[in-house]
Amino acid sequence: MLQVSLYRYNPETDDAPYMQDFSVDTEGRDLMVLDVLELIKAEHDGSVTYRRSCREGVCGSDGLNINGKNGLACISPLSESVKNNKLVIRPLPGLPVIRDLVVDMSLFLRAVRKGAAVFAERDARPRD
Amino acid sequence: MRTISFDGVIVGGGGAGMRAALQLAQSGYKTAVISKVFPTRSHTVSAQGGITCAIASADPNDDWRWHMYDTVKGSDYIGDQDAIEYMCSVGPEAIFELEHMGLPFSRTEEGRIYQRPFGGQSKNYGEGGQAARTCAAADRTGHALLHTLYQNNVKNETVFFNEWFAVDLVKNQDGAVVGVIAICIETGETVYVKSKATVFATGGAGRIYASTTNAHINTGDGMGMALRAGVPAQDMEMWQFHPTGIYGAGTLVTEGCRGEGGYLINKDGERFMERYAPNAKDLAGRDVVARSMIMEILEGRGCGPNGDHVKLKLDHLGEEVLESRLPGICELSRTFAHVDPVKEPIPVVPTCHYMMGGIPTNIHGQALTVDSEGNDRVIPGLYACGEVACVSVHGANRLGGNSLLDLVVFGRASGLFIEKSLREGIELRDASQSDIDAASERLQALNDRASGESVAPLRRELQEIMQNHFGVFRTGEFMRDGIAKLASLRERVEAVVLADRSSAFNTSRIECLELQNLFETAEATAIVAEARDESRGAHARDDFTERDDQNWLCHSLYHSDGQRVSKRGVNFTPHTVETFQPKARSY
Numbered sequence: 132m133l134q135v136s137l138y139r140y141n142p143e144t145d146d147a148p149y150m151q152d153f154s155v156d157t158e159g160r161d162l163m164v165l166d167v168l169e170l171i172k173a174e175h176d177g178s179v180t181y182r183r184s185c186r187e188g189v190c191g192s193d194g195l196n197i198n199g200k201n202g203l204a205c206i207s208p209l210s211e212s213v214k215n216n217k218l219v220i221r222p223l224p225g226l227p228v229i230r231d232l233v234v235d236m237s238l239f240l241r242a243v244r245k246g247a248a249v250f251a252e253r254d255a256r257p258r259d
Numbered sequence: 260m261r262t263i264s265f266d267g268v269i270v271g272g273g274g275a276g277m278r279a280a281l282q283l284a285q286s287g288y289k290t291a292v293i294s295k296v297f298p299t300r301s302h303t304v305s306a307q308g309g310i311t312c313a314i315a316s317a318d319p320n321d322d323w324r325w326h327m328y329d330t331v332k333g334s335d336y337i338g339d340q341d342a343i344e345y346m347c348s349v350g351p352e353a354i355f356e357l358e359h360m361g362l363p364f365s366r367t368e369e370g371r372i373y374q375r376p377f378g379g380q381s382k383n384y385g386e387g388g389q390a391a392r393t394c395a396a397a398d399r400t401g402h403a404l405l406h407t408l409y410q411n412n413v414k415n416e417t418v419f420f421n422e423w424f425a426v427d428l429v430k431n432q433d434g435a436v437v438g439v440i441a442i443c444i445e446t447g448e449t450v451y452v453k454s455k456a457t458v459f460a461t462g463g464a465g466r467i468y469a470s471t472t473n474a475h476i477n478t479g480d481g482m483g484m485a486l487r488a489g490v491p492a493q494d495m496e497m498w499q500f501h502p503t504g505i506y507g508a509g510t511l512v513t514e515g516c517r518g519e520g521g522y523l524i525n526k527d528g529e530r531f532m533e534r535y536a537p538n539a540k541d542l543a544g545r546d547v548v549a550r551s552m553i554m555e556i557l558e559g560r561g562c563g564p565n566g567d568h569v570k571l572k573l574d575h576l577g578e579e580v581l582e583s584r585l586p587g588i589c590e591l592s593r594t595f596a597h598v599d600p601v602k603e604p605i606p607v608v609p610t611c612h613y614m615m616g617g618i619p620t621n622i623h624g625q626a627l628t629v630d631s632e633g634n635d636r637v638i639p640g641l642y643a644c645g646e647v648a649c650v651s652v653h654g655a656n657r658l659g660g661n662s663l664l665d666l667v668v669f670g671r672a673s674g675l676f677i678e679k680s681l682r683e684g685i686e687l688r689d690a691s692q693s694d695i696d697a698a699s700e701r702l703q704a705l706n707d708r709a710s711g712e713s714v715a716p717l718r719r720e721l722q723e724i725m726q727n728h729f730g731v732f733r734t735g736e737f738m739r740d741g742i743a744k745l746a747s748l749r750e751r752v753e754a755v756v757l758a759d760r761s762s763a764f765n766t767s768r769i770e771c772l773e774l775q776n777l778f779e780t781a782e783a784t785a786i787v788a789e790a791r792d793e794s795r796g797a798h799a800r801d802d803f804t805e806r807d808d809q810n811w812l813c814h815s816l817y818h819s820d821g822q823r824v825s826k827r828g829v830n831f832t833p834h835t836v837e838t839f840q841p842k843a844r845s846y
């Protein structure tokens with residue numbers, strides 16, 4: 132049984148975040164971290180909250196902090212992520228947490244928009 | 260419930276939605292995009308191979324009419340020829356526009372856009388051999404396209420409602436669409452988003468199948484909302500099974516691999532497509548290739564201990580070609596198949612990929628229904644573009660690279676038409692309180708329900724019914740079993756229970772609402788699949804193996820109230836070229 136520890140926080144009910152532990156039966160398969168989250172949500176606790184979409188490492192939705200390292204859950208196999216049979220999953224660091232593993236990306240996105248404006252401005256000037 | 264008003268609202272932030280948004284953002288009208296995910300997470304991002312278009316880069320003699328012929332033939336003759344003519348002829352304009360927006364296409368030595376060979380593409384109306392017509396950015400063209408469109412929307416200050424989920428259409432007393440009920444996922448607030456023009460660009464629904472190339476988010480939300488609101492669905496039996504989904508994972512490996520010279524082999528190492536499609540071989544239409552693979556497997560020549568897949572051989576292309584033109588699939592193969600394509604072939608199997616069917620529209624993106632006399636009637640206020648629409652440019656089978664073209668051509672066309680309509684003035688009666696209540700009923704019922712089954716096992720059950728009964732090969736009796744299973748599943752799906760009652764970022768609520776959309780899409784598929792008693796394009800029946808042009812050279816139409824199936828005519832009258840007459844279809 133894999134020991135999984137998930138960062139939980141519900142702004143409506145929790146004063147502070149906490150870690151919740153789960154024992155997950157992976158049946159010996161080298162699943163991706165995302166598969167483990169899906170398993171927990173389907174079979175243990177349907178309120179576990181995270182973002183995901185493509186499940187193939189191309190959309191960026193499931194960026195998480197996995198055993199201390201940031202990565203995309205859908206292309207992080209257990210064989211490369213688990214330490215001492217334990218998997219600790221936290222939201223991406225440095226951004227405010229909306230709920231559980233979902234962070235508020237708006238600061239980051241505002242910076243991206245400013246960058247887009249710089250390129251647009253540069254392209255508008257006539258070339259030498 | 261709060262109301263926010265717009266002139267135009269686009270539901271869905273993928274390629275089609277964002278192209279429509281760009282058009283409207285530049286118009287000066289008050290418009291917004293509602294997307295249940297951050298726009299660059301939309302499934303367009305995973306499209307790999309390219310955008311097919313006759314820009315005459317690889318071949319200076321290339322002609323959009325050849326592309327049109329290929330597309331009409333690819334559709335097995337139920338694609339609307341006027342719409343296909345429009346798409347293929349304006350295509351080059353759309354591609355150069357993308358180039359000017361900054362899409363980083365791969366380039367030839369001369370600096371022109373790189374075009375690769377793709378399935379079903381020929382020169383000179385099928386007589387001149389394989390054509391290289393698919394414009395590409397390595398093997399991540401969709402990624403490049405989506406990010407280019409997003410950046411241009413940012414530049415044009417498009418208003419985005421990101422992580423908002425549209426729940427149901429609001430219709431007024433005249434039956435016109437006047438907006439949607441939507442949930443702000445972050446806060447849980449439910450809002451009436453009022454609009455003079457509502458565009459559905461909600462994408463596909465591959466998640467009705469257990470094995471699919473599609474993302475988790477492809478849950479047929481537009482189809483669900485449309486069917487519940489009495490909008491018909493067209494050609495829902497036409498589901499494309501892409502030949503090369505990675506065995507086990509379902510992840511897509513682009514047709515571009517075969518375009519670059521890769522080919523499929525059975526357990527004997529034989530390039531079996533030489534037998535099934537002597538001319539085009541591995542680049543025959545996807546439906547033809549998928550069926551050939553299944554037949555190899557059924558006849559005992561499949562690979563692996565269970566003989567349940569075949570292999571895609573790429574090592575002969577050499578490391579340089581693979582790493583420069585197909586870097587994405589090299590990664591995917593290593594991650595999901597544990598195979599390095601530079602050294603070994605990739606295990607693959609036909610996998611549910613694309614919904615040819617959808618909301619019937621004209622080339623302006625206006626949603627259509629059919630009146631009691633069988634005449635087309637526009638549904639005021641509702642538009643659709645992209646995978647959720649059925650214009651129809653793909654008919655019974657879509658050619659590779661035509662989807663990305665479809666997105667930008669019809670995204671733009673919808674935007675242009677709505678802009679023109681807004682300028683002419685759109686007058687729609689306001690929704691009454693009872694109209695708004697009707698649109699909120701499903702959400703209310705979910706929120707009020709105290710007991711029922713959980714979403715995950717119900718979803719799994721639905722997916723297995725579809726996977727087993729409505730796959731690549733279908734039989735009447737087995738489909739009727741599937742339909743009966745769906746009928747008894749309906750009640751249980753309608754009574755799905757929330758695992759989480761909070762307001763803030765409640766994904767359980769979204770998954771329950773999505774499950775109901777998956778169900779509507781699945782049931783529509785099942786019923787029309789059983790009704791169309793012929794084989795055409797992607798719809799292959801063991802009990803009706805031939806095409807029946809006498810009875811079925813037409814679209815199927817499905818109305819969920821009464822589960823009524825009817826037929827709708829195909830357009831055979833393009834404006835500037837002669838009709839491409841239906842012929843036996845072989846590659």
